[in-house]
Amino acid sequence: MRRTRLKTATLAAVIAMVGLAFATATPPVAAAVSTHGTGLPYTDRTFQPFTASNGLSSQFHVYASGIPQDHAAGLVLQFHGDDAYEFKNPTSSYSLGGASGIVAQSRGRGYITVPVLAPDTDGPITWWENGSANADFVADLVNTLKAGYNIDSTDVWLVGYSGGAQFITQFYLPEYSSQINGGGTVVFGGGGVPRVSAAPFDDALVSDLPMHWYTGAADTGAGGYNALRDAQNGSAWYAARGFTTDLESPPGLGHNLSGRFGQVLAQHLDQHVPGADGTPTIPTTPVVTPTPTTPPSPPTTTPQPTPSAWNHTIIPTRIGADLTVSIPPGTSRTTFRVTAIKGPFYVYNYTTRTGPRTLSIVSSLSPDTTYNYTLEADGTIVGSGSFRTLP
DSSP states (O other), X not given: OOOOSSOOHHHHHHHHTSOOOOOSSOOOGGGSSOSSSXXXXXXXXXEEEEEOTTSOXXXXXXXXXXXXXXXXEEEEEEEOOTTOHHHHOTTSTTTTSSTTSHHHHHHTTTEEEEEEOOOOOSSSOOSSTTHHHHHHHHHHHHHHHHHHSOEEEEEEEEEEETHHHHHIIIIIHXXXXXXXXXXXXXXXXXXXXXXXXXXXXXXXXXXXXXXXXXXXXXXXXXXXXXXXXXXXXXXXXXHHTTOOEEEEOOTTOOSOOTTTHHHHHHHHHHHHSBOTTSSBOOOSSOOOOOOOOSOSSOOOOSOOOOGGGOOEEEEEOSSOEEEEEEEOTTOOOEEEEEEOTTSXXXXXXXXXXXXXXXXXXXXXXXXXXXXXXXXXXXXXXXXXXXXXXXO
């Protein structure tokens, strides 16, 4: 049974005794806090700097204004999709902002909301690249938030979209489930099986962390990523380990979930926050999700190449492959993605130029193994295929 949101005065006092305050300049984590025991201010602050003990630095927003301080508060951690559109535009009604956004819906239920920017400085900002080190970064941030706020560790919600969903289910939760004692997850547009060795899950957490997947039934490969397949595999993996899971796949819905995030999250928060008798309260009226509006990423001014222009050949080697590709004018970046069903995920980014070019993929792949690959240019799939490395 879910624990009640109101904790005893003793527990609240113990948690509140540990206080930290962020500095205004970009500091290392040790210098980013105060030792005065006054705790962090319950205000809304955006683009706050944070440096973890592993040296990774990035930013986070915190929305705590109006949250009661007389008892431990729930925490919503939000992880953006690739390129971090929602983090960069926190007032947009696409995800975080507006009356139906994640911040307002969480605040109205007494939750502090903390969207986090991935500490990625190479190419598009992603959570899943360097995922294990990113999980270490988030773990440090969570510890700092717990020390600075009166956080209810039994009511922590992990919310992520696309690459952020992958980060939650594939890296952070498998490695750092011990940081939370309950709450839930709501992952959108993905959420696959762990890509790291999962630490043993505590039995109490398994029974008190409902996990929800929300991925459109048509989200099966546009842009080269089959989010529905990952959601199906991820939810099945966690269900096999005892977690309560569910997967919602609205028909006809693709990867664009504009305007849906806050209301879907609110529905699940309401389902798991206990009422006066200790049982979950479920809304009597269904959540109405709006029609998707604008895509999550702003329009690009870079001319988009057509797939027919990307003639290419690939020659396998023992531990990689040589790819020769004709790159058309106006292309700012090409990404060569190589995947294996039961292996790691490799991403190679190149600053491109026109004309034929050979991209050598070496010292990374396994001999005598079949790999799939895609070519992407400025976010558009322009070629794909498969090859088998030499024995």
